[in-house]
Amino acid sequence: MADGLWELLDLHRGRFPGRLVDQVKELNQDASALILAWELSGLAPGLDRAGRDRLFAVCLALRVSQGLGHTRMALVPAEGDYADLLFRAAGLGPFDLRAFLASVPAIAGRPGEARPLIVDGDWLYAQRMLDHEQDLAARVQAMTARADLETIPVAEEVYLAPNPLNPLQRAAVEMALRGALTLVTGGPGTGKTTIVVAMLRALLRQGVARQDIALAAPTGKAARRMGQSIQKALEGLAVRTEAEQELADARVEPQTLHRLLVWHPVTERFHHGPGNTLPHKVVIVDEASMISQEHLCRLAGALAPGARLVLLGDAGQLPSVDAGCAFHDMVERLGANCVELRDSYRMDPSDPAGRNIYSVARSIRTPSVPELWEGEEPIHCRETLDQLEYRKVELLEPGPGVMRAFLARWFAREVTGLAGFRELAGRVFTFRGGAWGEGDAAALEALFDHFDGFRIICALREGQDHRGVEDINRLLHGWMGGVTGRGLQTAAPFFAGEPVLMTANDYRREIFNGDQGLVLKVAFDDGRYRQAAVFPRGPGWAAFPLEPLRQRLEHAYAMTVHKSQGSEYARIAVVLPRTSHKALTRELLYTGLTRARQSVVLLAERERIPFAAGNPARRESGLADRLIPGPPG
Numbered sequence: 001m002a003d004g005l006w007e008l009l010d011l012h013r014g015r016f017p018g019r020l021v022d023q024v025k026e027l028n029q030d031a032s033a034l035i036l037a038w039e040l041s042g043l044a045p046g047l048d049r050a051g052r053d054r055l056f057a058v059c060l061a062l063r064v065s066q067g068l069g070h071t072r073m074a075l076v077p078a079e080g081d082y083a084d085l086l087f088r089a090a091g092l093g094p095f096d097l098r099a100f101l102a103s104v105p106a107i108a109g110r111p112g113e114a115r116p117l118i119v120d121g122d123w124l125y126a127q128r129m130l131d132h133e134q135d136l137a138a139r140v141q142a143m144t145a146r147a148d149l150e151t152i153p154v155a156e157e158v159y160l161a162p163n164p165l166n167p168l169q170r171a172a173v174e175m176a177l178r179g180a181l182t183l184v185t186g187g188p189g190t191g192k193t194t195i196v197v198a199m200l201r202a203l204l205r206q207g208v209a210r211q212d213i214a215l216a217a218p219t220g221k222a223a224r225r226m227g228q229s230i231q232k233a234l235e236g237l238a239v240r241t242e243a244e245q246e247l248a249d250a251r252v253e254p255q256t257l258h259r260l261l262v263w264h265p266v267t268e269r270f271h272h273g274p275g276n277t278l279p280h281k282v283v284i285v286d287e288a289s290m291i292s293q294e295h296l297c298r299l300a301g302a303l304a305p306g307a308r309l310v311l312l313g314d315a316g317q318l319p320s321v322d323a324g325c326a327f328h329d330m331v332e333r334l335g336a337n338c339v340e341l342r343d344s345y346r347m348d349p350s351d352p353a354g355r356n357i358y359s360v361a362r363s364i365r366t367p368s369v370p371e372l373w374e375g376e377e378p379i380h381c382r383e384t385l386d387q388l389e390y391r392k393v394e395l396l397e398p399g400p401g402v403m404r405a406f407l408a409r410w411f412a413r414e415v416t417g418l419a420g421f422r423e424l425a426g427r428v429f430t431f432r433g434g435a436w437g438e439g440d441a442a443a444l445e446a447l448f449d450h451f452d453g454f455r456i457i458c459a460l461r462e463g464q465d466h467r468g469v470e471d472i473n474r475l476l477h478g479w480m481g482g483v484t485g486r487g488l489q490t491a492a493p494f495f496a497g498e499p500v501l502m503t504a505n506d507y508r509r510e511i512f513n514g515d516q517g518l519v520l521k522v523a524f525d526d527g528r529y530r531q532a533a534v535f536p537r538g539p540g541w542a543a544f545p546l547e548p549l550r551q552r553l554e555h556a557y558a559m560t561v562h563k564s565q566g567s568e569y570a571r572i573a574v575v576l577p578r579t580s581h582k583a584l585t586r587e588l589l590y591t592g593l594t595r596a597r598q599s600v601v602l603l604a605e606r607e608r609i610p611f612a613a614g615n616p617a618r619r620e621s622g623l624a625d626r627l628i629p630g631p632p633g
Contacts, residue, residue, distance in 0.1 A: 020057075023089040024064065027082055028460070028583065033063040040116060044107045055104060057090040058097065062117070062124060066323045070620040071133060071293055072123040097124070123622065129293075129323065136297040137626035140330065143181040143300075143309065144337055151177045154202045162236040163194055172339040173198045176284075176310045177206065183288075185315040185331050186341030187365075188358060188594040192312045193229040196284060199310065200230070200252075203282060204243040214280040215254035218290040218320075219514040222566030223254040224536055226286045230254075253538055256512055257285070257295055258505060261302055265507045270298060277304040287566045288313035293324025293623065316365050317591045319619055321562050329624040353598045356392035360600075361593045364586060364613045372609060379602065379609065385409065388601060390571060393593065395602040395609070403466040403575075404475070406603060410456070410573060411479050415557065418450040425484050425497025428529050429522045431543040437523075444534065444541050447518060451499050455567070456558035457592050458575040459583055467575055473555035492531075493550060494519040500533060501556040501563065502549075509544055511535050514563060516556055519546060561592045572596040576604035576612070584608060585617040 024033055037060035044055055061083040065073040068082060075097045077083035101108040101119055109115030111130065118125045125133075154177070159165045165173065169191055176182040176199050186192055196215075203213060215230075217223040234240070234248040260278070262271035272278050283303065285291070288311035291299070303309060311327060319325035331338050344358045359377030363369075372379050380394045385405055388394055390413075396402065418424070424447055430437030436444070462468045466475060477498065485495040494500065502515040511517075515535055522532035522543045531546040533553060546553075558575070574592045576584060589612040593600055602609070 019089040019091075020060075020086065023085055024060070027064055027068065027085075029064050029067045033060060033067055037063050040107070043116065044104045047104070051104075053090065054092060054095070054100060055107070057087055057092055058100070058124075059117075060090075061086045062126060065620070066126065066129065069319060069321075069323055069325070069617075071129045071323045072120075072125045072620050072622055074620065075119070075122050075124055120622070123620075132294045132297040133324075133621070133623050133626065136293060136300055136326065137623055139297070139300040139303075140181065140334070140627060144334060146180040146306075148178040152206045154205055157239075158198055158201045158205065161238065162197070162233050163191075165195065165198060166191075166343055168339055168341050168343070169195045169198070172341070173202060175337070175339060176282075176308065177202055179337065180306075180308055181334070181337045182308070182310045183327070183331050183334060183338040184310070184312040184341065185327075185338065187314055187316065187344060188361065189344040189354065190341035191343075191345060192286070192341065193226060194233065196226070196286070196312065197230055197233040199284065200247065201241075201244060204247065205241065208281060210243065210247055210250070212279070212281040214260055214278065214283045215252065215286075216257050216260045216283065217254055217286045217566065218257055218295075219287070219566045220256055220512050220535075221514060221516055222287040222290070223256055225566065225568065226254045227252050251539060254286070257291070257299060258507075258512060259510070261298060263505070263507060265505075270302070272302040273298065274301045276302075278302050278307070279304065280307060282308045282310070284310040284312070286312050288327040289315060289317045290320050290565050291327060292320040292322035293326040293621065294322065295320075296324075296326045314594075316587065317594070318562060318565060318585075318587045318617065323619075324621055324623070325619045326621075326623055329621060330627065333624045333627040353392050357593060357596055357598075357600055360393045361590050364590050364593070364609075369610045369613060372613070381606070390599045390601065393600045393602065395604065395606065397605055398465070398467075398603050403603065406573070406601075407456075407466060407472060407475060408479075411476055414454045414571065415476065415480070416483055418446070421450075421497070422483055425520070427521070429520055429532075429534075429543070431522050431532070432525050434542075436540070441540065447497070447520075448536065448541070451518065453569060454571045455556075455564065455569050455595070456573045456575060457561050457564045457595060458558055459561060459588055459592075460577055460581065461560060463575070463577055465578070467577055469558045469560055472558040472575070476557040477555055494531065494546065494553070494555075496521050496531070499556040500553045501559060502552055503554055504552040506549070506552065509542075509549075510537075511544070511549075514566070516567075561588050564595050565591060567595055568597060569595055570597050571599040571601075573601040573603060576602070576608045578605065580608065580611045580615075584612045585615050586613055587617045588612065 037056055040059045041052055041056035062073050064082055073083060107115060108117040108119060111118055111120050116127055118127050118130050120130060159170050172184045172195050184192060217226050230252045264271060313327050315328045315331040319328060356377045360379055363371040380392055382388055382394050382396045424443050427443055429440045456472055458469045460468045461470055466472055480495045480498055484497045496519060498519045500517055500519055502511055502513055505512045517533050517535035520532055520534050521529050523529040532543040533546050533549050534541050534543045572595050
């Protein structure tokens with residue numbers, strides 16, 4: 001869609017100055033920002049050409065601010081920030097933004113007025129963003145003001161099995177049993193999912209029915225990981241109560257937030273909200289750092305009176321793709337409702353690879369730059385491709401030809417390295433009546449387990465010299481054509497055995513933006529086989545003919561760090577830009593590193609690492625200012 005919009009805009013360069021279009025691209029925003037800003041600027045009557053151009057630039061800057069993750073824009077832009085750059089590219093000199101907005105009352109107003117743009121103090125908001133921020137703050141404050149519940153003591157066994165909880169984990173469980181709002185933050189391997197199991201067991205023993213507890217995550221991938229971890233822990237219990245046995249037998253299946261709130265694509269509304277609340281007494285959500293401010297507002301608004309909300313995540317990770325950093329703001333502000341888990345179980349001496357990854361990630365967050373290169377657990381610098389061990393954190397500087405050579409080795413070692421890969425990927429599967437044919441389940445499990453073991457993660461979608469998602473995916477797709485695409489007379493968008501990623505929600509098929517699957521050859525009910533997209537579904541898989549989904553799928557040999565959130569792999573390669581790009585932040589590098597359990601290969605110039613560690617992501621949001629902290633917990 002974005003490429004088509006850029007092509008359309010190229011036909012109208014007279015309307016949009018070339019420098020402005022180029023600046024929007026440089027800020028990694030798509031063409032829709034220009035179109036929406038132009039439409040919005042047309043809502044103010046009586047403006048001359050100069051006034052219309054100025055209003056368009058303001059609307060564009062606000063739209064770009066949301067695309068960059070901010071919920072508001074400063075009325076006095078700092079020199080060199082996105083608004084300043086856009087105003088300069090539009091040919092505007094310095095001007096009083098507050099006074100200008102006061103001159104267009106049809107489109108700009110104050111809080112409480114029904115205007116597209118709202119001036120609130122020293123900030124400019126889109127009205128929708130301000131409404132969500134105020135509503136979320138009010139609902140969170142109402143939860144924190146509620147008196148704690150009187151709880152029934154829970155048997156000590158809940159805190160000891162299947163794994164004994166440390167004091168902070170135990171405190172988080174106890175907070176969730178008595179409080180209206182519980183925030184749990186912690187880095188990789190700190191046992192966030194472990195305490196979800198303890199919470200579930202404790203709630204069941206306190207008499208909360210299984211159907212009164214909702215489990216959710218922002219993406220399908222994160223929801224499946226959450227469910228798998230819970231199921232594994234439940235099955236590891238030596239002794240179970242009747243309720244725990246029923247829970248294990250039912251196989252826990254957390255939902256995406258969209259499924260929990262029941263999105264109606266026709267009406268473009270959620271079924272559950274303030275007028276039709278969720279039936280659950282407790283809602284537990286994992287990977288909360290990925291939730292946008294708007295969606296967290298919708299979730300809070302859908303809670304029934306008296307319902308409890310538990311949010312688990314890592315406040316040090318990248319915030320949501322969409323605007324806001326709500327989980328981070330709540331953790332930062334609401335200490336009395338928050339538990340921070342600090343002990344990582346990847347630090348087990350028997351797991352030196354995990355210990356090294358965790359230590360490097362911790363040094364990046366500190367940041368402790370000397371520790372990155374000289375500490376007990378440093379980044380291991382390799383001079384050549386042949387020196388890579390694919391263990392711990394290794395850095396390889398991608399000089400001329402290095403990226404392509406590394407990708408060729410990665411393709412052979414990882415992508416096609418599974419024994420019998422060509423036969424498994426080229427197999428004709430049978431999916432009839434919702435059931436797989438003989439031997440298909442074992443083959444699917446082998447393929448999905450294989451691709452769940454590795455991934456290339458990039459800072460940017462577009463990058464020169466194989467430094468971006470699109471370039472890497474294009475290259476590896478071409479190589480896969482020689483493996484499973486032989487015999488095809490024309491090039492195909494996808495070949496059998498290729499990993500793919502959904503880029504939009506498909507509510508009818510119940511596959512969602514960010515879901516990952518494989519393209520395979522599948523025979524459906526009519527007996528004919530065709531290309532299909534196969535996705536995990538519950539304990540198994542579901543297949544869909546590829547053609548209706550083609551425009552919503554992209555290759556997933558490589559993905560952005562944002563898209564990788566909620567996923568975990570044994571081995572990853574992290575590709576960073578050649579220059580000190582604005583997108584290269586501490587949170588991006590930390591999030592990328594912590595997707596791995598055993599091996600991280602950093603493909604970057606050495607100086608990019610301390611630059612990222614010293615460049616924290618800054619999102620402008622007023623949520624933290626609207627939250628009143630309670631006494632320390």
